[in-house]
Amino acid sequence: MAIDIGQFVQTFFDESLEGLDVMEAGLLALSPGAADLEQINTIFRAAHSIKGGSGTFGFSEVTDFTHAMETLLDKMREGRLTVTAEAVNTLLESVDCLREMLVSLREQVDIDNAQVEKLRVRLLRLLEQNEGNGTATSKVATAKPTSPPPPPSPTAETTDWRIEFLPHAQLMHSGNDPVRIFRELSTLGALTVRADCSRLPRLAEMNPEDCYLSWRLELQNAASREAVAEVFAWVEDECDLRIEPLTGAVPPVAPEVQKSAPKDTPEAAKTSTEETHQGELVLERRSSGDRRKGERRTNAAAADSGSIRVSIDKVDAVINLVGELVTTQSMLSALGVDFEMSRLDKLHEALDQLDRNTRDLQEHVMRIRMLPVSSVFSRFPRIVHDVSGKLGKQVELLMNGEQTEIDKTVIEKIGDPLVHLVRNSLDHGLEPPAERLEQGKPETGNIMLDAYHKSGSIFIEVADDGRGLNREALLRKGLENGLLKAGEDYSDEQIYELIFHPGLSTAKQISDVSGRGVGMDVVRRNIQDVGGNIQIASEPGRGTKITICLPLTLAILDGQLVTIGQDCYIIPLLSIIESVQARPEMINRLAGKNEVFHFRGQHLPILRLYELFGTKGAQTDLEKGLLVVVEADGRQVGLFVDDLLGQQQISIKSLEKNFRRVPGVAGATILGDGRVGLILDISGLIRINHTI
Amino acid sequence: METRTTDLAPVGKRGPQREAAVENLQYLTFNLAGESYGVDILKVQEIRGWVPVTKVPNAPVFVRGVMNLRGAIVPVVDLRLRFGLESVEYTKTTVVIVVTVHTEQSDRIIGMVVDGVSDVLNINNAADIKEAPNFGSAVSTEFINGLVALDSGMVMLLDVDRLLSVEEMFSLDTVRNSSQAALAHAS
Numbered sequence: 001m002a003i004d005i006g007q008f009v010q011t012f013f014d015e016s017l018e019g020l021d022v023m024e025a026g027l028l029a030l031s032p033g034a035a036d037l038e039q040i041n042t043i044f045r046a047a048h049s050i051k052g053g054s055g056t057f058g059f060s061e062v063t064d065f066t067h068a069m070e071t072l073l074d075k076m077r078e079g080r081l082t083v084t085a086e087a088v089n090t091l092l093e094s095v096d097c098l099r100e101m102l103v104s105l106r107e108q109v110d111i112d113n114a115q116v117e118k119l120r121v122r123l124l125r126l127l128e129q130n131e132g133n134g135t136a137t138s139k140v141a142t143a144k145p146t147s148p149p150p151p152p153s154p155t156a157e158t159t160d161w162r163i164e165f166l167p168h169a170q171l172m173h174s175g176n177d178p179v180r181i182f183r184e185l186s187t188l189g190a191l192t193v194r195a196d197c198s199r200l201p202r203l204a205e206m207n208p209e210d211c212y213l214s215w216r217l218e219l220q221n222a223a224s225r226e227a228v229a230e231v232f233a234w235v236e237d238e239c240d241l242r243i244e245p246l247t248g249a250v251p252p253v254a255p256e257v258q259k260s261a262p263k264d265t266p267e268a269a270k271t272s273t274e275e276t277h278q279g280e281l282v283l284e285r286r287s288s289g290d291r292r293k294g295e296r297r298t299n300a301a302a303a304d305s306g307s308i309r310v311s312i313d314k315v316d317a318v319i320n321l322v323g324e325l326v327t328t329q330s331m332l333s334a335l336g337v338d339f340e341m342s343r344l345d346k347l348h349e350a351l352d353q354l355d356r357n358t359r360d361l362q363e364h365v366m367r368i369r370m371l372p373v374s375s376v377f378s379r380f381p382r383i384v385h386d387v388s389g390k391l392g393k394q395v396e397l398l399m400n401g402e403q404t405e406i407d408k409t410v411i412e413k414i415g416d417p418l419v420h421l422v423r424n425s426l427d428h429g430l431e432p433p434a435e436r437l438e439q440g441k442p443e444t445g446n447i448m449l450d451a452y453h454k455s456g457s458i459f460i461e462v463a464d465d466g467r468g469l470n471r472e473a474l475l476r477k478g479l480e481n482g483l484l485k486a487g488e489d490y491s492d493e494q495i496y497e498l499i500f501h502p503g504l505s506t507a508k509q510i511s512d513v514s515g516r517g518v519g520m521d522v523v524r525r526n527i528q529d530v531g532g533n534i535q536i537a538s539e540p541g542r543g544t545k546i547t548i549c550l551p552l553t554l555a556i557l558d559g560q561l562v563t564i565g566q567d568c569y570i571i572p573l574l575s576i577i578e579s580v581q582a583r584p585e586m587i588n589r590l591a592g593k594n595e596v597f598h599f600r601g602q603h604l605p606i607l608r609l610y611e612l613f614g615t616k617g618a619q620t621d622l623e624k625g626l627l628v629v630v631e632a633d634g635r636q637v638g639l640f641v642d643d644l645l646g647q648q649q650i651s652i653k654s655l656e657k658n659f660r661r662v663p664g665v666a667g668a669t670i671l672g673d674g675r676v677g678l679i680l681d682i683s684g685l686i687r688i689n690h691t692i
Numbered sequence: 693m694e695t696r697t698t699d700l701a702p703v704g705k706r707g708p709q710r711e712a713a714v715e716n717l718q719y720l721t722f723n724l725a726g727e728s729y730g731v732d733i734l735k736v737q738e739i740r741g742w743v744p745v746t747k748v749p750n751a752p753v754f755v756r757g758v759m760n761l762r763g764a765i766v767p768v769v770d771l772r773l774r775f776g777l778e779s780v781e782y783t784k785t786t787v788v789i790v791v792t793v794h795t796e797q798s799d800r801i802i803g804m805v806v807d808g809v810s811d812v813l814n815i816n817n818a819a820d821i822k823e824a825p826n827f828g829s830a831v832s833t834e835f836i837n838g839l840v841a842l843d844s845g846m847v848m849l850l851d852v853d854r855l856l857s858v859e860e861m862f863s864l865d866t867v868r869n870s871s872q873a874a875l876a877h878a879s
Contacts, residue, residue, distance in 0.1 A: 613749030658766050675746055676757075676758050
């Protein structure tokens with residue numbers, strides 16, 4: 001009965017890649033010197049699972065490599081190896097390497113063995129370097145001054161073991177079979193097996209899929225303890241396992257080695273309590289193993305863009321709403337049978353109900369595609385850690401609002417822009433520690449990432465407390481490149497706008513991190529592509545804050561229908577502040593051609609849409625049409641239209657699919673009468689207005 | 693619709709290479725300003741009667757607007773204007789041929805307004821397709837695949853991908869120029 005495990009390979013890859021994320025997060029959270037046992041355990045378990053899984057599927061390179069990592073982690077968690085920055089970095093690089101290996105295997109491409117080998121050598125070297133006291137290998141450790149030279153460990157260590165193996169009832173449910181384990185043990189040495197059937201119930205009460213047996217095994221002339229323990233690797237969460245040296249056959253050195261250590265150093269105390277520690281660890285592993293699985297389940301959706309993880313309550317909400325929709329539908333069909341005008345208000349009621357149901361359903365379905373921003377933010381700790389190390393700067397990353405939810409497509413598009421902004425802060429914004437001290441700032445710079453909802457949009461802020469933008473340098477570059485005219489007075493915002501210009505960079509050196517001047521325009525375009533915008537605020541010497549504003553959802557919006565001539569356009573309701581009838585006293589002309597009107601104490605420009613769109617037959621007299629005051633990017637403008645029609649919820653269709661992007665138009669929709677209505681891009685219009 | 697086949701004796705080039713390349717090419721022929729044109733039938737998605745379209749601001753003059761094709765937003769091009777001819781009133785026989793235009797990025801669906809649709813032309817012998825003569829730089833002929841001589845007249849075979857390619861037709865420069873022109877005109 002050979003099961004084709006090939007169908008599970010994909011799951012193995014998905015889970016292993018997730019496990020690698022867990023490892024990476026754990027490693028980043030480790031502070032060198034302080035061994036957080038819980039943290040190390042988490043990392044260890046993740047590595048362990050990957051090793052076990054890869055063994056099952058025959059990926060021996062992965063197994064071997066992970067084994068090296070696992071040994072290092074094992075020593076760390078037993079306190080036999082200190083957590084140094086070098087060790088953490090090597091492990092981080094190993095995680096990267098392992099990720100590449102898994103991806104190569106998944107794509108069925110060759111693994112870069114040279115790279116793997118290099119890292120493995122480093123891992124082994126770390127292992128040898130930090131060998132403390134203990135029974136493990138025969139190499140003599142380069143002792144740290146605090147610990148005395150370890151007693152010469154016997155090259156032939158204990159090879160006889162008594163193993164008490166008590167599987168939990170569900171052991172066999174996961175496909176494990178004690179017989180296979182014993183068979184493997186028997187390849188290690190001479191094995192005697194004794195089964196304890198005391199827990200077997202009567203046949204009638206027995207569940208054939210549960211394991212009621214336990215065993216006592218004796219293994220002689222076997223390998224090291226680790227080799228034995230490894231045989232049980234796959235089941236260690238589902239059994240109680242005790243591996244003890246077989247007394248009597250054990251050379252006297254072994255117990256001494258165990259026990260002589262405590263006299264020497266406090267570290268060794270851990271090794272002497274290894275036995276009981278081991279037993280405890282087994283139990284610990286079991287309970288925290290479940291916790292780890294739980295953690296993984298609540299992790300944000302996979303980086304894979306083809307699938308999405310949705311929380312069960314979102315799905316339940318949708319199911320409920322569909323139920324209500326079905327009820328409304330049957331109500332309507334019942335009304336439709338032999339309909340008479342006397343039942344008209346019942347019909348209205350039912351239609352209102354239908355309206356509510358559809359809106360709710362729409363909202364909830366859209367939420368399914370929303371993911372917490374943490375899925376984007378999660379890559380930043382690693383980036384900050386690596387880049388700040390490379391640049392020799394000390395940086396702390398603060399993240400806020402990771403649970404804020406955004407539509408999946410938006411998340412995918414802003415990932416790279418955000419990385420670029422963070423790298424800019426790291427490279428150009430934050431000063432090296434020495435300079436910071438000179439300025440009276442703390443040595444460690446701060447980068448703050450914040451995400452929050454506000455007035456129907458999502459805001460993401462990237463702020464740093466570094467140098468801020470250099471206004472003078474930008475002004476100079478602007479003049480040099482002919483983007484600015486000499487002698488004119490430019491506001492700060494106008495100068496900061498220059499950094500979005502492709503090819504413009506004030507960096508003195510181009511590093512591989514940034515400085516080429518190609519990034520920011522791409523960043524802005526990407527953000528504008530999803531209907532958002534980006535603004536910069538900066539204070540020299542204090543820092544820079546970049547605010548990105550994104551729409552909540554891409555596909556549906558509430559729109560106000562307006563007419564211009566024969567054409568019908570839609571203005572997003574959220575951008576409308578007010579609609580006013582223009583009166584002659586409100587309107588002024590500036591410099592003879594720009595029209596402005598007085599609105600709530602401000603003078604706002606008037607945009608004659610029929611002019612911009614070249615519409616014929618539209619109203620040209622300002623007093624006979626309507627001014628719709630709209631706002632975008634912090635600026636307000638009055639749009640001149642013929643008339644307002646109704647408001648409705650519209651689903652946005654892209655013009656670019658079959659046509660192209662039209663300036664001033666955000667998209668199109670199908671109106672109730674089957675015609676196409678164009679949706680106005682308010683920030684685009686305001687921009688166009690400014691450039692005319 | 694009657695399917696007409698050409699079986700002219702091959703004039704000019706002949707030879708085994710040509711024989712080998714014979715495929716059954718089918719073209720949908722249509723009328724425009726008194727001339728006959730043909731497009732590869734595999735690119736034709738459907739044929740619709742003319743429906744009022746929604747104007748798109750600052751589009752080139754031959755893009756009449758966009759229409760709703762079962763939920764998809766499809767731009768509609770007036771071929772007369774595209775060829776630089778005079779536009780006419782649309783009548784009951786005016787049709788829109790909806791074609792699939794292949795570009796590097798994606799396939800786009802575009803509609804073209806023509807005077808009327810004719811027959812499906814079967815071309816058995818690739819040799820029948822003659823090269824388009826060069827009219828000089830005044831008229832761009834890169835979208836003409838070739839010419840076929842029929843009893844009823846000449847049919848110009850069009851390359852839909854080049855005729856309706858987005859880059860050429862909808863270049864930003866065209867748009868900018870027309871919008872600036874519109875504003876200059878207005879003020």
